[in-house]
Amino acid sequence: MVSGPDLDKLTKYADDLLKKLKTVPDVVDVDSTLITGKPEMRVVIDRARAADLGVRVGDIAQSLNTLVAGQKVSTFNAGTDQYNVRVRAIGEFRASAEGLKRMMVASQKIGWVSLDNLVRVEEGTGPSSIDRYNRQRQVMLVANTKPGGSQTAVIAKLNEFAKAENMDSAYRTFLAGRTRELSRTGQYFLLAIILSFVFMYMVLAAQFESFIHPVTILLTLPLAIPFGILSLLVTDRP
Numbered sequence: 001m002v003s004g005p006d007l008d009k010l011t012k013y014a015d016d017l018l019k020k021l022k023t024v025p026d027v028v029d030v031d032s033t034l035i036t037g038k039p040e041m042r043v044v045i046d047r048a049r050a051a052d053l054g055v056r057v058g059d060i061a062q063s064l065n066t067l068v069a070g071q072k073v074s075t076f077n078a079g080t081d082q083y084n085v086r087v088r089a090i091g092e093f094r095a096s097a098e099g100l101k102r103m104m105v106a107s108q109k110i111g112w113v114s115l116d117n118l119v120r121v122e123e124g125t126g127p128s129s130i131d132r133y134n135r136q137r138q139v140m141l142v143a144n145t146k147p148g149g150s151q152t153a154v155i156a157k158l159n160e161f162a163k164a165e166n167m168d169s170a171y172r173t174f175l176a177g178r179t180r181e182l183s184r185t186g187q188y189f190l191l192a193i194i195l196s197f198v199f200m201y202m203v204l205a206a207q208f209e210s211f212i213h214p215v216t217i218l219l220t221l222p223l224a225i226p227f228g229i230l231s232l233l234v235t236d237r238p
Contacts, residue, residue, distance in 0.1 A: 002162075003138035004171035007130065011036060013167055014139040020161040021141060026149030034127055034139040041097060042122045050118050054109030060118060063105050068094055097121040140176060155179060 002017065004010045014032055022030045045060055065071065070088030077083075093099030101116040131138050141158075145151050155175070162173040175183055197218065204214035232238075 001133070001138055001140045001176045002167075002171065002173050003133055003136040004168070005136060006170075007127070007137055009168065009171065010034075010137055010139055011127075013165060013171060014141065016165055017158070017161055017173075018141055021143060021158060024154055024157050026146050027143045027154055028146055030141070030143040032139060032141055033131060035129075036127050037125050038127065040124055040126045042124055043100075043119045044122060045119050053113050053118070054107045055105050055113055055118060056108075059105050060115070063103050063115060067099060067103050142177075151179065151182060155183075 002010060002014050004013070011034060014034055018030060018032050021027060043064060045057060047057065050057060050060065062071070066087060067089045070086040072084050073087050074085040075082050076085050088094070089099055089103070093102065100119065100121065101114060103115040104112045105115060105118065107113045131140070143154070145154055159173075167173075174180075201214045201218060204217055205211055208214065
């Protein structure tokens with residue numbers, strides 16, 4: 001996962017990592033949660049003109065919200081059920097910039113002003129959705145490993161790609177999903193091994209009433225490692 005403040009830079013970093021990730025032999029189904037190129041209309045407020053006409057920017061934003069998303073104005077009771085009543089422009093006015101010309105905004109100087117006198121509409125493209133994590137924009141890179149492939153090796157390779165990208169300090173990469181849980185499992189496994197050694201030492205120290213003999217007994221445990229590896233090779237298990 002890649003996170004950072006600026007969407008343009010975030011898109012560049014995510015696309016670069018996505019291309020490099022596709023070159024890893026053990027990786028399939030590489031994809032990104034960021035889908036760009038969706039047509040959109042951007043409303044730019046002429047703040048100087050709005051100030052001259054006595055219209056607050058907050059009122060303009062509220063009018064646009066009412067035009068597109070709607071606004072709750074009341075409730076309606078039907079028996080034991082209660083429904084919200086929302087006011088919103090009909091579909092033909094929400095789908096084009098022409099609806100702006102008929103939307104009126106309250107003015108402190110002249111009463112009412114139409115939106116087309118206060119804003120301009122620019123056509124462009126943008127992402128279909130913007131995900132956030134800890135109040136930062138984020139893009140998730142997803143992929144699967146081929147049968148027999150090593151997820152740990154893929155993660156290490158992706159970390160190399162992220163380091164070579166030389167991202168700005170405000171941007172970072174981190175693990176998520178099953179990959180993060182795998183990393184946590186490794187940490188917990190190491191902690192469990194350490195605690196098991198401590199527990200065995202305490203039991204042996206109490207049994208032999210000595211602080212030295214448990215150490216000599218525990219030193220024989222590493223001899224089991226080669227035989228454990230040999231058993232994995234014989235049974236053909238990872």
